Amino acid sequence: MSLSALRWPPFVSPTLGRHLAMALGAAVFLLLVSSQIGAYDDYNLAAIALFAIATAGLTVLTGVNGQLSLGHGALMAIGAYTTSLLLRGRELPLMLVLLASVTTAALIGAVFGVAAARLRGPYLAGATLALALGLPQIPTRYKGVFGGEEGLTVSLPAPPNWLGVDFPRERWLAWIAIAAALATMVLLANVLQSSVGRRFKAVRDHEAAAALCGIDVAQTQVQAFVLSSGCAGLAGSLFAYWSGVTAPGGFSIPLSLQLLSAVVIGGLGTLAGAVWGSIVLVLLPTFTGGMASNLNLPSSVGNNLPLAIYGAVLVLAMLVFPYGIHGGLGRLLGLVRARWGQTSTNHKGVVDWDDPAPGG
Amino acid sequence: MLEIVGLTVAYGPVIALQDVSMSIPHGSITAVLGANGAGKTTLVRTISGLVRPRTGSVRLDHTEISRLAPEEIARLGIAHVPEGRGVLAELTVEENLRLGGLWRKDPTDRRRALAEAYELFAPLAGRRHLPASTLSGGERQMLSIARALVARPRVLLLDEPSLGLAGRVLGQIMARIKHLVRERGLTVLLIEQNARSALSIADEAVVLSLGRVAAADRARRLAGEEGLRHAYLGF
Amino acid sequence: MGRFVVLTLNGLTEGAIYAAMALALVMIWRATRVVNFAQGAMAMFTTYLALFALERGAPYWAAFIVALLCGLLLGAVVERVLVRPVESAPPLNVVILTLGVLLVLEALAPMLFGGQIRSFPAAFSIVGMRVGSLAIPFSPFDLFTLGSVLGLMVILLLLFQKTDLGLRMRAAAFNAEVSRLLGIRVGRMLTLGWALASMVGALAGVLIAPSLLLYPTYMDQVLVFGFTGAILGGLDSPPGAVVGGLAIGFALSYVGGYFGSDLETVGALVILVAVLMIRPRGLFAWQSQRQV
Numbered sequence: 001m002s003l004s005a006l007r008w009p010p011f012v013s014p015t016l017g018r019h020l021a022m023a024l025g026a027a028v029f030l031l032l033v034s035s036q037i038g039a040y041d042d043y044n045l046a047a048i049a050l051f052a053i054a055t056a057g058l059t060v061l062t063g064v065n066g067q068l069s070l071g072h073g074a075l076m077a078i079g080a081y082t083t084s085l086l087l088r089g090r091e092l093p094l095m096l097v098l099l100a101s102v103t104t105a106a107l108i109g110a111v112f113g114v115a116a117a118r119l120r121g122p123y124l125a126g127a128t129l130a131l132a133l134g135l136p137q138i139p140t141r142y143k144g145v146f147g148g149e150e151g152l153t154v155s156l157p158a159p160p161n162w163l164g165v166d167f168p169r170e171r172w173l174a175w176i177a178i179a180a181a182l183a184t185m186v187l188l189a190n191v192l193q194s195s196v197g198r199r200f201k202a203v204r205d206h207e208a209a210a211a212l213c214g215i216d217v218a219q220t221q222v223q224a225f226v227l228s229s230g231c232a233g234l235a236g237s238l239f240a241y242w243s244g245v246t247a248p249g250g251f252s253i254p255l256s257l258q259l260l261s262a263v264v265i266g267g268l269g270t271l272a273g274a275v276w277g278s279i280v281l282v283l284l285p286t287f288t289g290g291m292a293s294n295l296n297l298p299s300s301v302g303n304n305l306p307l308a309i310y311g312a313v314l315v316l317a318m319l320v321f322p323y324g325i326h327g328g329l330g331r332l333l334g335l336v337r338a339r340w341g342q343t344s345t346n347h348k349g350v351v352d353w354d355d356p357a358p359g360g
Numbered sequence: 361m362l363e364i365v366g367l368t369v370a371y372g373p374v375i376a377l378q379d380v381s382m383s384i385p386h387g388s389i390t391a392v393l394g395a396n397g398a399g400k401t402t403l404v405r406t407i408s409g410l411v412r413p414r415t416g417s418v419r420l421d422h423t424e425i426s427r428l429a430p431e432e433i434a435r436l437g438i439a440h441v442p443e444g445r446g447v448l449a450e451l452t453v454e455e456n457l458r459l460g461g462l463w464r465k466d467p468t469d470r471r472r473a474l475a476e477a478y479e480l481f482a483p484l485a486g487r488r489h490l491p492a493s494t495l496s497g498g499e500r501q502m503l504s505i506a507r508a509l510v511a512r513p514r515v516l517l518l519d520e521p522s523l524g525l526a527g528r529v530l531g532q533i534m535a536r537i538k539h540l541v542r543e544r545g546l547t548v549l550l551i552e553q554n555a556r557s558a559l560s561i562a563d564e565a566v567v568l569s570l571g572r573v574a575a576a577d578r579a580r581r582l583a584g585e586e587g588l589r590h591a592y593l594g595f
Numbered sequence: 596m597g598r599f600v601v602l603t604l605n606g607l608t609e610g611a612i613y614a615a616m617a618l619a620l621v622m623i624w625r626a627t628r629v630v631n632f633a634q635g636a637m638a639m640f641t642t643y644l645a646l647f648a649l650e651r652g653a654p655y656w657a658a659f660i661v662a663l664l665c666g667l668l669l670g671a672v673v674e675r676v677l678v679r680p681v682e683s684a685p686p687l688n689v690v691i692l693t694l695g696v697l698l699v700l701e702a703l704a705p706m707l708f709g710g711q712i713r714s715f716p717a718a719f720s721i722v723g724m725r726v727g728s729l730a731i732p733f734s735p736f737d738l739f740t741l742g743s744v745l746g747l748m749v750i751l752l753l754l755f756q757k758t759d760l761g762l763r764m765r766a767a768a769f770n771a772e773v774s775r776l777l778g779i780r781v782g783r784m785l786t787l788g789w790a791l792a793s794m795v796g797a798l799a800g801v802l803i804a805p806s807l808l809l810y811p812t813y814m815d816q817v818l819v820f821g822f823t824g825a826i827l828g829g830l831d832s833p834p835g836a837v838v839g840g841l842a843i844g845f846a847l848s849y850v851g852g853y854f855g856s857d858l859e860t861v862g863a864l865v866i867l868v869a870v871l872m873i874r875p876r877g878l879f880a881w882q883s884q885r886q887v
Binding site: 138 | 624630677680681684685686687688689690691692694695696697698699700701702703705706709710815816819822823825826830855857858859860861863864865867868871872875876877
């Protein structure tokens with residue numbers, strides 16, 4: 001047993017210090033950026049941060065633990081509804097609301113995770129898809145509690161007084177979301193480096209072998225589900241603040257599928273990939289939407305162009321960058337290094353050994 | 361004639377075959393011998409197109425085939441009986457057998473080939489409508505070989521046919537194959553771990569060691585070389 | 596007429612559509628180990644093409660054939676051009692790819708055919724039939740729906756079980772490498788499998804369009820329920836897909852009828868999770884799980 005294993009509890013990794021330093025650097029940088037941009041861009045920044053929380057959680061579940069979820073939007077909905085219900089007609093401290101949302105989503109995720117622990121691949125995908133389809137119907141059914149189709153409204157959190165009276169609420173939300181995202185990243189990075197993370201990967205890579213090594217497969221999978229659901233709950237809570245209204249329409253299947261596609265486009269299995277994915281998820285529609293409205297197209301074309309482009313990007317990305325943005329960048333970096341005479345370190349996930357291909 | 365010239369095959373950084381050359385004359389049985397990992401299976405997989413060589417060529421009657429897809433190579437009359445799991449367990453015995461000759465045009469001859477297969481491999485006839493998953497290991501091996509013969513191949517690649525087969529049954533099958541070699545000019549490449557039995561029926565023999573050709577000669581003469589036998593063949 | 600009978604007949608017709616969708620998904624899953632999430636969108640698109648033909652004056656049956664043939668073609672193109680190149684990529688990639696195809700088709704349809712909700716004609720009357728003085732809530736078109744889904748299934752069964760082509764297709768799906776050694780052009784078989792599956796989906800699209808109305812996302816729910824049916828039955832079993840699809844049809848009808856239509860999908864979710872907890876690979880999974 002190594003020294004570090006003796007000194008650290010299993011969920012704290014020896015790289016904690018480095019992660020904290022990186023997060024601190026990123027925080028300072030992002031806070032500076034957010035102070036220089038307008039309210040609209042702050043709003044987008046908040047969206048990127050909150051979606052990065054959800055995609056990072058999904059990365060742990062799908063990328064690291066190998067459980068395919070097509071229903072993560074539903075888990076976000078649980079966080080969002082918890083937030084909206086708590087704030088219905090009263091004010092509560094932000095931290096309390098966020099914690100309550102995380103806890104609720106994690107609990108419901110645990111229940112679903114236990115129920116789904118024996119499901120694999122497409123069967124799990126189907127069950128989670130049914131979750132994404134079924135759950136938004138509950139608010140429609142119980143209008144009195146959940147506000148029905150119109151949903152519940154949530155107002156942006158007020159910035160504290162010491163930031164001045166003119167401090168934009170959008171910027172304050174962006175700061176909250178960034179802080180939450182960085183905290184999540186540090187936590188997840190540490191979990192992935194720890195023995196818990198190694199067990200996640202072992203179960204993904206070879207379930208039977210992991211079980212033979214004494215890993216409780218079902219327990220590990222439920223753990224990943226809980227962790228991932230908690231992240232989705234946090235993202236959902238921030239989403240409620242961000243969008244101002246929590247309604248079933250906001251958590252339909254497309255949201256779940258967008259989260260999954262972001263994770264794969266970014267680069268499956270890495271937290272950096274999750275961040276890349278959330279950037280694409282938020283900025284691509286904004287960009288293509290602006291482009292479509294500038295082109296003076298007929299409305300039937302212009303309205304659907306962003307969707308068409310998003311779809312085409314998904315298809316092309318899978319054909320051209322099978323390992324996502326993160327994998328693509330890694331390969332690019334490798335090429336540059338090779339060019340400068342250094343031996344490129346083979347990037348994780350990028351297979352470059354040329355297995356003699358079967359014919360045809 | 362099946363000719364292999366300067367064949368090099370690699371799996372990533374691992375060289376499996378290096379500069380292997382041999383020619384397998386028509387109407388003969390050539391045994392390829394060697395220890396585990398010598399490259400025997402890689403050799404047959406390369407001939408049948410499942411593995412792409414890095415360099416070198418495989419020629420069937422002077423036609424280059426090493427760049428063809430496996431299905432096209434099979435349609436040229438090269439039948440490969442893969443080691444172990446070649447049987448489609450979900451299909452019935454008869455369906456497996458029919459698949460062997462499906463690429464051939466003449467339906468009457470296909471039926472005749474099927475009937476011959478049942479005649480030769482009698483245990484299969486009684487189970488023709490059962491799923492192949494119900495067969496024993498030896499019966500599966502039998503089915504795999506029978507299916508290859510239904511295609512009426514010019515070249516037969518047998519990868520470890522003795523696995524799971526009782527000696528007596530194997531003897532019958534090999535006798536039949538030998539008959540086809542003599543009567544119809546069938547060319548056989550026989551991969552075997554059990555060198556003694558392989559040498560007893562082969563005309564020619566090649567010994568592979570760590571991906572290279574260590575020796576090649578008439579089978580009878582190789583069997584007589586004591587030093588070689590000790591070094592590579594273990595008997 | 597008892598409420599139960601009404602709901603049963605309704606469930607049967609709807610279930611036939613889900614069964615067709617489930618069968619299409621299972622055919623593709625067995626051939627290429629891909630869950631084709633674009634299946635519904637492809638059927639939506641071919642139904643729009645049928646509507647396009649109808650608006651140009653084509654008779655119903657010609658438009659019907661147009662939908663099926665375009666389904667055949669679209670399936671072949673998607674497999675050959677898009678799915679084949681990602682065969683060796685991580686398995687999740689092809690999932691994302693089919694989602695991309697779904698989005699592109701759902702965006703393309705309103706661009707080409709207009710975004711408003713359209714009605715789509717039925718081949719026969721959609722008014723319930725009468726037996727003597729008794730009105731039964733089952734229309735001639737419902738009968739046609741049931742009959743054509745059943746007919747197509749029988750044709751497929753004969754194709755797969757009784758013909759050499761079907762044998763080749765099954766072999767290619769079970770074990771590509773061995774099939775290639777037997778001279779089977781596996782690539783063509785997989786393309787054909789996608790084409791046939793996509794045709795089954797196209798049939799479902801045309802049959803359900805009169806009652807759901809035609810708009811770019813009208814097949815999304817059908818796909819989800821078809822997928823639910825497919826995994827309920829077991830993705831490797833065509834009969835399982837049919838039974839699973841029908842079961843989902845009945846379940847939705849009963850839950851909707853007795854507990855309110857807004858609980859339909861929650862009901863489907865509960866049934867699915869309950870069944871999968873007992874049989875995690877579907878009702879018809881007969882193969883033991885390969886673990887090592």
